[in-house]
Amino acid sequence: QVKDKGNKQDRPAARATNNPLQVDGHDFFGADPSVVIADDGRLFLFPTTDNRDWNQQFGWSSYSTTDLVNWTNHGVVFSNEDSAWGTLKAWAPDVTKKDGKYYLYYYFNNGGGGKGGVGVAVADQAEGPFKELTKEKLCRGHDPAVFGDDDGRYWLYLQDEVYELGDDMASLKSGPTNLNLEYRPERFEAAYVFKREDIYYFTIARGWNNLIYYTGKSPTGPFEFRGEFMKPYGGNNHHSIVKYTGRWMIFYHEWVKNDPVHQRQLRAEYLNFNEDGTIQMVEPTEA
Numbered sequence: 001q002v003k004d005k006g007n008k009q010d011r012p013a014a015r016a017t018n019n020p021l022q023v024d025g026h027d028f029f030g031a032d033p034s035v036v037i038a039d040d041g042r043l044f045l046f047p048t049t050d051n052r053d054w055n056q057q058f059g060w061s062s063y064s065t066t067d068l069v070n071w072t073n074h075g076v077v078f079s080n081e082d083s084a085w086g087t088l089k090a091w092a093p094d095v096t097k098k099d100g101k102y103y104l105y106y107y108f109n110n111g112g113g114g115k116g117g118v119g120v121a122v123a124d125q126a127e128g129p130f131k132e133l134t135k136e137k138l139c140r141g142h143d144p145a146v147f148g149d150d151d152g153r154y155w156l157y158l159q160d161e162v163y164e165l166g167d168d169m170a171s172l173k174s175g176p177t178n179l180n181l182e183y184r185p186e187r188f189e190a191a192y193v194f195k196r197e198d199i200y201y202f203t204i205a206r207g208w209n210n211l212i213y214y215t216g217k218s219p220t221g222p223f224e225f226r227g228e229f230m231k232p233y234g235g236n237n238h239h240s241i242v243k244y245t246g247r248w249m250i251f252y253h254e255w256v257k258n259d260p261v262h263q264r265q266l267r268a269e270y271l272n273f274n275e276d277g278t279i280q281m282v283e284p285t286e287a
């Protein structure tokens with residue numbers, strides 16, 4: 001069940017499936033979901049707010065849950081109306097928390113040709129409201145991914161380059177440093193980094209082919225290539241990975257089938273690991 005707090009648009013009818021997120025009557029439209037566990041234990045998803053067509057977004061939405069069954073739709077939590085420089089094509093976000101505050105890293109394409117960039121907004125609670133901290137672009141590149149390490153340092157990834165974030169989370173302490181991946185696909189995007197049992201995982205979407213990953217002993221590598229862990233499921237599988245109530249999960253999106261306006265919607269799967277820390281292939285839950 002989704003308790004709606006706005007953000008409803010004229011959208012195709014949702015379908016009921018067995019996917020953990022595809023509950024009957026949901027409206028989990030959007031893509032590139034970022035996931036954060038709030039200090040009070042709620043799980044928050046922050047997808048793009050696709051405006052019917054995948055490439056017409058002006059902001060980011062938020063949904064929260066405590067049980068993965070009942071969801072609250074918090075509506076659009078940050079958009080071009082809240083930005084000094086962002087105009088259009090509000091692509092993939094990533095949200096992190098630090099010292100009780102929530103930081104939304106976003107990318108406005110602004111029409112391309114170098115006009116786009118990454119910014120950050122802050123909120124006192126995960127459901128917002130978010131306020132822009134960067135009155136101009138922080139850096140170039142799309143699909144920002146933020147990783148906060150146990151030592152209190154935060155890292156910002158843009159494809160295979162990494163910056164260290166300043167203590168204010170809105171400046172860059174160092175970088176960009178190239179990760180010098182031993183295997184670098186010709187086309188990739190949607191980086192995501194997480195840590196499990198002292199292993200750092202750098203995951204990316206290899207075009208629209210599959211999700212692949214690397215492991216390392218530090219957030220900046222060196223990273224060893226480990227291969228694929230998920231086949232394509234109707235898109236680039238732009239994803240976030242989190243441990244919630246004892247189980248690891250991956251959140252991603254698919255393209256609504258037979259939808260003439262190219263709508264995207266959210267999905268989730270459970271993620272399992274082998275004894276040596278390698279990731280077992282994710283099997284998308286079929287409808």
Ligand code: FUB
Pocket residue numbers: 031032048090091092142143189190236238
């Ligand atoms: O949502 C816009 C773009 O689509 C993202 O930045 C890419 O990762 C792809 O999912």
